[in-house]
Amino acid sequence: MKKNVILITVLALFSALFATLYLYDIGQKNKSMSENVTVIVASQRIEQGQIITNSMIKQKIVPKQYVQPKYMSEIKDFYINDNPAYISIVPFEEGEQITSSKISSVISGFGLANTIPDNKKAITILFNNQEVNGIITSGSKVDLISIVEYENKNQRLEEAACVVAQNLLVLAVGNDIIGSAKKSEEEITVSINIPVTVAVSMEEAQKIVLAQEKGILKIVLRASSDDKIQQNKIVKINDICENVVANTKIQSTRQQNAEMQKRQKELNEIINKYSQKQ
Numbered sequence: 001m002k003k004n005v006i007l008i009t010v011l012a013l014f015s016a017l018f019a020t021l022y023l024y025d026i027g028q029k030n031k032s033m034s035e036n037v038t039v040i041v042a043s044q045r046i047e048q049g050q051i052i053t054n055s056m057i058k059q060k061i062v063p064k065q066y067v068q069p070k071y072m073s074e075i076k077d078f079y080i081n082d083n084p085a086y087i088s089i090v091p092f093e094e095g096e097q098i099t100s101s102k103i104s105s106v107i108s109g110f111g112l113a114n115t116i117p118d119n120k121k122a123i124t125i126l127f128n129n130q131e132v133n134g135i136i137t138s139g140s141k142v143d144l145i146s147i148v149e150y151e152n153k154n155q156r157l158e159e160a161a162c163v164v165a166q167n168l169l170v171l172a173v174g175n176d177i178i179g180s181a182k183k184s185e186e187e188i189t190v191s192i193n194i195p196v197t198v199a200v201s202m203e204e205a206q207k208i209v210l211a212q213e214k215g216i217l218k219i220v221l222r223a224s225s226d227d228k229i230q231q232n233k234i235v236k237i238n239d240i241c242e243n244v245v246a247n248t249k250i251q252s253t254r255q256q257n258a259e260m261q262k263r264q265k266e267l268n269e270i271i272n273k274y275s276q277k278q
Contacts, residue, residue, distance in 0.1 A: 035064045039097050040072045046092040047224045050139060051084045057098060070100040087139075087178060089117040091227065115171050115178050120199040122171055123208055126263060127219055132194045138178035140170040141222040142198065144208060148215035161218075162234045164211045165204040167227060172197040193266055 043058040050056070057075060072078075079085055086103040104115060116122050125144075127136075136142060144164045152158050171178050174194050196219065200208065211217055 036061045037064050037067050037071075038073045039067060040075060040078075042092040042094055042096050042098060044094050045225070046088050047139075047141075050088050052078055052086045052088060052098070052103065053084050054078075060095075068097045068099050072098055072100060087115075117169065117199055119201075121202060121205050122197050123200050123205050124172075124195045124197045125208065125212065125217055125219075126193045126195055126266060127217075129192055129194055131219055132173060132196060135221055136170060136173055136196060136219060138170055138172050138176050141224065141226070142168050142170055142196075143220040143222060144168065144198075144211070145218045145220060146211035146215045147218065148211070158237055160234050160236045163230075163232045164207045164217070165198075165200060166229050167222065168198040168200060168204070170196060170198055193263075 038059050038061055040057050041060045042056060044056055046052060046056050054075065057078065059073070059075060077085075086105060088102065089104045090102045092098060092102070101118075104117070113122075143166045145161050146164045147159060147161050149157055149159050169178075173196050208217070
């Protein structure tokens with residue numbers, strides 16, 4: 001009988017000990033989750049590709065359970081030698097936490113590779129000076145439209161325009177790379193054609209390459225706040241002028257090939273020129 005009492009007492013002590021440890025562990029977890037953490041949030045909307053400055057961010061105290069992975073907590077970390085150190089690679093809404101996975105270092109001496117957002121590629125397209133100079137800059141958002149010629153059911157050549165890619169971030173215009181110190185505009189001003197480098201998905205890159213080979217590409221500037229992707233509608237010349245057959249200004253296949261080869265040669269020469277200067 002005495003042994004049973006001792007055994008029951010020991011078991012009761014162990015049960016009380018385990019219960020105490022369990023409750024202590026829960027209390028510690030709750031205490032940890034209720035702790036406040038200082039994070040950096042956007043004080044205004046920050047567009048994709050913008051250099052992040054003091055006026056765009058602020059500190060905010062939030063409960064630990066609401067902290068995002070790879071959060072940042074100090075405004076001073078956004079500066080190196082009093083110069084902005086990061087650009088946004090995605091848009092941030094006001095109040096959204098700034099995380100290190102969604103920003104990229106401002107590096108001016110290591111080429112374009114450091115400016116390409118995650119899961120994106122970079123492709124360079126040659127445009128006429130008048131289409132780009134003073135209009136498109138690094139950090140702009142653009143759409144690309146392809147103008148192609150085709151043979152209709154009556155075996156007549158017609159022209160049509162279609163959207164190839166939308167909402168693309170411009171990484172560089174000539175040697176003006178996003179996030180770097182602005183270059184002199186002298187070379188851009190005197191150049192006949194200017195290379196524009198944009199961030200694209202692999203599928204967008206394929207479409208752009210095909211559009212370059214088979215037609216003419218035009219660039220369209222977007223508003224900085226416009227992120228909408230619209231349905232792609234093909235516009236034919238008859239949609240502009242009813243019952244008009246687009247048989248004017250149509251080049252032969254040989255002329256088109258010669259022109260495309262000339263444009264590609266110019267593009268390669270200009271890319272090499274700017275690459276050597278960086």
